[in-house]
Every structure is written in C-alpha cells, then in structure tokens.
Amino acid sequence: MKRELPVVITSVVAALYVVASFLDIKAFNVMKSHLDKWFLIISASTILLGVINLYVVHASAIRRRKPGFVYSIILLAALAFTLILGLQETSQGRNYAQLYQYVLNPLSSTMYAILCFYIASAAYRAFRMRSVDAALLLGTAVIVMIGVVPLGDVLWQGFPKLSQWLLDVPNTAGMRGIMIGATLGAIATGIRILLGLERSHFGRAE
Amino acid sequence: MQMQRVDIWIAALLTLAMFSFLYKENPFYRVAEHVFVGVAAGHGVIVAVDSYLRPTVKSVVKDDQYIYIIPLVIGLLIYTRYVKSVAWLSRITIAFLVGIGAGIALTRQIKPFFLDQIAATIKPVWVAGKLGVSLNNIVLITGVVATLIYFFFTTSQKGVLKVTSTYGRWIMMIAFGAAFGNTVMSRISLFLGRAQFLMKDFLGVLH
Numbered sequence: 001m002k003r004e005l006p007v008v009i010t011s012v013v014a015a016l017y018v019v020a021s022f023l024d025i026k027a028f029n030v031m032k033s034h035l036d037k038w039f040l041i042i043s044a045s046t047i048l049l050g051v052i053n054l055y056v057v058h059a060s061a062i063r064r065r066k067p068g069f070v071y072s073i074i075l076l077a078a079l080a081f082t083l084i085l086g087l088q089e090t091s092q093g094r095n096y097a098q099l100y101q102y103v104l105n106p107l108s109s110t111m112y113a114i115l116c117f118y119i120a121s122a123a124y125r126a127f128r129m130r131s132v133d134a135a136l137l138l139g140t141a142v143i144v145m146i147g148v149v150p151l152g153d154v155l156w157q158g159f160p161k162l163s164q165w166l167l168d169v170p171n172t173a174g175m176r177g178i179m180i181g182a183t184l185g186a187i188a189t190g191i192r193i194l195l196g197l198e199r200s201h202f203g204r205a206e
Numbered sequence: 207m208q209m210q211r212v213d214i215w216i217a218a219l220l221t222l223a224m225f226s227f228l229y230k231e232n233p234f235y236r237v238a239e240h241v242f243v244g245v246a247a248g249h250g251v252i253v254a255v256d257s258y259l260r261p262t263v264k265s266v267v268k269d270d271q272y273i274y275i276i277p278l279v280i281g282l283l284i285y286t287r288y289v290k291s292v293a294w295l296s297r298i299t300i301a302f303l304v305g306i307g308a309g310i311a312l313t314r315q316i317k318p319f320f321l322d323q324i325a326a327t328i329k330p331v332w333v334a335g336k337l338g339v340s341l342n343n344i345v346l347i348t349g350v351v352a353t354l355i356y357f358f359f360t361t362s363q364k365g366v367l368k369v370t371s372t373y374g375r376w377i378m379m380i381a382f383g384a385a386f387g388n389t390v391m392s393r394i395s396l397f398l399g400r401a402q403f404l405m406k407d408f409l410g411v412l413h
Contacts, residue, residue: 006297010305017309038277039306042299044258045281047251052288054247068236075240082248091249091256102213103220104249106403107242109396110224116393117228123386133379140383145391165342167384173346174381176323177353177374183319186311193308201304202297 007196014194054079140166218408221400277302323350349377 013035020032058072066072085096123141128134146152147163192198223238262278265271280302287296327350329343352374355367363371406412 002294002297006294006301009298009301010308013302013305014308014312017306018312021309021313034273035306035309037274038280039303039310040258041262041274041277042281042302044254045278046284046299046303047254049284051247051251052285054243071236071240074237075244078241078244079248082245083251086248086252087255090260091252096252098213099245100249102217103241104245106217106221106400107224107238108246110221110400111239111242112393113397113400114224114227116390116397119386119390119393123390133375136376136379137383137386140380141387141390144384144387148391166380169342169345170349170377170380171384173349174353174377174379175385176327176346177350177356178378178381179319180323180350181354181357183315183323186315187320190308190311193304194312201300 003199003202006202007199011194011196014190018194051079051083140171214407218404221404225400348373353377 017032017035020028020035055076058076061072062069062076082099085093085099089096091097091100123138126134128138143159143166144163146155147159147161147166152159152163189198220238220241223234224242226232227235259278262274266274266278280299284296284299286292286294327347329347331340331344331347333339333343352370354374356371356374356378358367358371361367402412
C-alpha cells in the first residue's frame with residue numbers, strides 16, 4: 001500500500017495526461033488544463049521544504065554553537081526578514097522591491113561575476129591543449145569570446161564572422177544532437193514511469 | 207534622496223564584501239554569502255506564494271473554485287515526511303509531480319525538442335551556386351548524426367562507427383567550447399555591471 005499506491009497514482013496521472021493530449025474531447029481538455037495548473041500549484045506548495053531544511057541545518061548549528069554559528073544567525077535573520085516583508089506587502093511592495101534591488105540583485109550579480117575568474121582559472125588547468133578534444137574546446141571558447149568584443153574585430157576582421165559561424169553551424173549541430181538524444185531519453189523514462197517500471201524517485205523501500 | 211543614498215551604500219558594501227573573496231575567504235565575504243542565501247531562499251518562497259499559492263487560495267475563496275483545494279492538499283502532503291508514522295504520504299506529492307512530468311515529456315516535448323529538431327536538420331546538401339551554404343548544411347547534418355552516433359551503445363564502436371563517433375565528439379567539444387565562451391562572457395558582463403555600479407552610482411567618478 002505505502003509503495004504501491006504512489007506507483008499507481010503516478011501511472012494513472014501520466015496515462016490520463018497522455019490520453020487527454022490525444023483526444024479532443026471537452027472533458028479531457030478540461031482535465032488536462034487542470035493537471036497543468038495542479039502541477040504548478042503542487043510544485044509551489046513544496047517550496048517550503050527547502051526553507052525548512054535550511055532552518056533545520058542552521059538552527060542546529062546555532063544550538064550546538066558550532067564554529068561560525070554567527071553566520072547561521074545572519075542567514076536565518078535574512079530569511080525571516082525577507083519572508084515577513086514579502087508576506088506582509090507581497091513581492092510588488094515598495095520595501096520588498098528595494099530589498100530585491102539593493103540586496104538580492106547586487107549579491108547575485110556579484111556572486112555570478114566572481115565566478116568568471118574561477119571558471120577561467122579552472123578552464124586553464126582543465127583545458128590545456130593535451131588532446132584534440134581539449135584543443136577544440138579551448139579554441140572555440142577563445143574564438144567565441146574574442147569574436148563578440150570590439151578587440152576581436154581590431155585584431156582580425158574575420159574573428160566576428162568565424163565566431164558567428166561556430167555558433168551557427170557546429171554549435172547548433174552538437175546542441176541539436178544532444179537535445180534529440182536527451183529527448184529520446186526523456187521519452188524512454190516517461191514510458192517506464194507510465195508503466196510503473198521506474199520507481200527510483202520514491203527512494204528506498206521501507 | 208537620503209534613503210536612496212543609504213540603499214546604494216548597502217548595495218555597494220555587499221558588492222565589495224562579495225568581491226573580497228577574490229583576495230581570500232574572509233568574514234565580510236561570509237556575511238554577504240549568508241545574507242545572499244537567506245534572502246534568495248526567502249525570495250523563492252515569496253515568488254511561489256505570490257505567483258501560485260495566493261491566486262489559488264483567492265480563486266477558492268472568492269470564485270468558489272473548490273477543485274483547487276485538491277492540489278493544495280496534495281502539495282501539503284510533502285510535509286508529512288517530517289512525521290515518521292505518515293511519512294509515506296509525501297510520496298503522493300512526488301507521484302503527482304512525476305506523473306504529470308512524464309505526461310508532459312511524452313506529449314509536449316516530442317514536437318519542439320525532437321520532431322522540429324529533425325525537421326530543421328533535413329536540409330539540401332547541395333545548393334546550386336552557393337558552396338558556403340552547401341558546406342554548412344553538410345557540417346550541420348553530419349554533425350547531428352555523428353553526435354547521436356556517439357551515444358549509440360547498442361554495438362561496440364569499431365571501424366566506421368568509431369570514426370563517426372569521434373567526429374561527433376569533436377562537434378560536441380566545439381558546442382561545449384561555444385557554451386563555455388558564452389558563459390564566461392555573460393559573467394564578465396555581470397562583472398562590468400557591478401564595476402559600473404561602484405564607479406558610477408557609489409563613487410560618482412563615472413558619469
């Protein structure tokens with residue numbers, strides 16, 4: 001029961017969705033539209049799970065006075081402040097918009113900006129031209145980067161065109177092949193879920 | 207005006223604290239990092255509440271759309287995982303999400319990510335008077351086929367299959383290189399944005 005019921009629900013829901021997509025009958029269209037909305041509502045309802053886990057980890061660090069527990073206090077205070085402000089005046093509120101513009105936006109932009117230094121240094125270590133594969137990867141990356149800045153045009157007028165060709169032709173071919181392969185994988189997994197063969201997402205058996 | 211100045215100071219100090227990590231890990235960075243995680247997690251909840259949960263509750267209460275009580279209850283079942291005796295009920299939430307996800311994968315993804323991609327790859331290998339276009343089409347078609355062959359594991363890759371899969375791997379390396387180059391450039395543009403904020407809005411040395 002504890003294991004079979006969720007498997008049956010998964011298969012039935014997947015089958016209903018697939019059948020509804022192939023039948024242009026009002027009742028099925030309404031059901032499919034409801035399932036689409038349900039998917040978003042159920043996903044949104046689970047969002048607190050991450051916050052609860054974050055709270056459990058950091059509250060435990062504070063209780064046990066682990067090294068650096070002060071940072072856990074700061075994290076939980078920032079979390080509580082954002083939640084209270086957001087629930088009180090919604091994300092459209094003036095103060096919340098300021099929190100987004102002057103705290104979250106600068107922090108996330110800077111966090112991703114400093115990553116460019118680390119991915120560049122990691123790339124130097126990883127992609128040193130030790131093989132044809134690494135040379136192709138590094139060469140393409142350099143040409144694409146130089147091609148989109150004015151310096152590339154100054155160095156050689158062909159850089160922007162070469163960069164665009166790499167993006168339009170071999171890049172499209174590679175990404176398209178990967179996309180087709182990944183979709184085939186998703187279809188195969190979907191069929192396994194529909195038939196109740198795929199159960200790994202339910203975790204270990206009790 | 208005074209308030210906006212305070213806001214800019216907060217944004218600038220947080221930006222500088224984040225950048226201080228480039229020197230080495232330090233308490234300023236760790237404060238900024240933890241503030242970021244806390245605010246970002248809270249923001250995720252607020253966006254979910256405002257975009258989906260508030261409108262759903264509103265449609266139940268004001269428009270008598272009682273059917274939306276069902277997904278709310280199914281969603282809330284995920285929290286039963288914290289009560290050991292009824293923890294298995296949280297699998298019902300996962301069952302619905304995975305079931306609908308599988309349905310979407312089997313119906314809506316097939317056209318844009320599979321059929322349309324194949325249709326876009328069927329191009330003429332010879333276009334009269336346009337050698338460049340012909341060569342591009344040849345590279346595109348052979349590249350897609352070779353990339354797919356790289357992931358073909360039904361038989362061992364020997365002979366022609368090995369040569370084709372090697373070509374497919376090279377095409378993928380070019381695609382990964384392009385993706386890497388674009389990622390670095392987008393990060394650099396973010397870096398320039400932050401530098402511009404510090405120089406213009408905070409220090410006022412740029413106009």
